[in-house]
Amino acid sequence: MIRDKVNLITKDIENNQKKFKNKGFEYGCLIIKEANTWVEEAKNRPIPNMLFSELWYENEVCILFSDTNLGKSILAVQIADSISxxxxxxxxxxxxSPKKILYLDFELSDKQFENRCSEDYENHYQFNENFLRAELHTELELPKEFKNIEEYLCATLSNIIIETKASVVIVDNLTFLSSENEKAKDALxxxxxxxKISKTNNVSILVLAHTPKRDDxxxxxxxxxxxxxxxxNFCDSCFAIGSSSQEASFxxxxxxxxxxxxxxxxxxxxxxxxLDKKTNFLEFNFEGFDSEKAHLKTFRTSDLEERDEQMKFLISEGKxxxxxxxxxxxxxGTIRKRRKKLNI
Structure with a gap:
């Protein structure tokens, strides 16, 4: 009897060793494999592509944050339009290549969204059919098993992604999903x-978030x-939008x-x-690269009138x-824009 038990244990150990050698094994909440096995398996998966330069890659959970009224939603819609x-x-x-986008818009009404994508509600911008936008169903009767709409959304989001066949999800914004996101527990x-949704559904997620009032x-x-x-700790990448002291639209x-x-x-x-709306689409237009210091508010750069006078003088000298x-x-780009605005 004892010998039989020993034989069974020995056999089980041998099986686990073989399993480990070939594919690894699961133990509790862990999947354990040799480092070389992980690398070999990873070789068969595609290299993540850029979705928005080096700021956001495929299959990443990325956060975009800024102070209010700096254009987070505008840039996010522009990114979604580009990817779609x-x-x-x-x-x-x-x-x-073109991907199906699911844009969860908890910020704007449909009329506000229309305004950003038209010229005085006429000559509307045309989006690709890959671009799906969703609003909250305000008349929804919340199922009894959920405490609030945020909990219900988190519980059903995976199914929504499968149903829509979206491979990219943009959440606008984090404040809606967690009204107390300053608290570590809620954020976690x-x-x-x-x-989990990103890994399970193989989707790329961009989450928009606010900052508390900050010093520019x-x-x-x-x-x-x-x-x-x-x-x-739990996002893969993050980038932010800052205001510029050089020009109001920068x-x-x-x-x-x-x-x-x-x-x-x-x-x-x-x-x-x-940030411009040249025709029927409010968007970010690339101007170049610079140091952040040149755009921070200082006593020297905040006096726009004085800088304009210096610029006019330098123009007169042929610069x-x-x-x-x-x-x-x-x-x-600042000089170019100011000259256009001042017609000089």
Missing amino acids: KGRPIPGFKLES VLMKTLK SKPITKNDLAGSKMLM RYIKQIKQRNTEHLYHSENVIVCS NNVQIAEMLNVCE
Whole structure:
């Protein structure tokens, strides 16, 4: 009897060793494999493509944050439009073919959305059929097993993704999904849910988030994101939008966290854009690269009238836009835009 038990245990150990040698094994909540096995299996999976330059890659959970009224939703819709058509935004990179987008819009009404995509509610911008937009069903009767609509959405999101066949999901915004996202516990639950959905459904997720009121004279850091510690731990990448002191319509984009690339768009190399609506689509237009310091509010750069006078003087001396920009410590796009606005 004892011998039989020993034989069974020995056989079980031998089977586990064979299993481990071939594919690894599951033990509790862990999947254990040799490091070489993980690498070999990873070789068979495609290399993640860029969805929005090096700021967001396929199958990542990415966070985009900024202060209010800086254009998070505008940029997110523009990114979604780009991915749905398989066309990169000028100045940015897109490596994937057209993908189906599910944009969860908890910010704008349909009329507000229409306004951003038209000229006075006429001459409407045409989106690709891959672009699906969703609003909250305000007349929904919440199932009894759920405490609130946020919990219901998190529980059903995987099924929604399967039903719509979306491979990219944009959540606008985090404040809706977790009204207390400053609290570590709420942030942790939310990010775990999104990470699980991303891995299980093989989807890329971009989550928009607000910052508490911040000082525009200081560089943007990960600490500016509400609930930053937990959110940063559970996202794969993160970038932020900052306001510019050089021009009211200017914004800069800064890379905060990355896993699939080196840190490219740091404080010495932020991406500068202008926020314009040239026809029927409000969008970010690439202007160039600059240091973050040049766009922070300071006593020297905040006096626009004084800078305009300096610019006019330098123009009278025959200086070109690039030379003037260097002398005034601003980007060339700022000079170009001010000259157009002042008609000089």
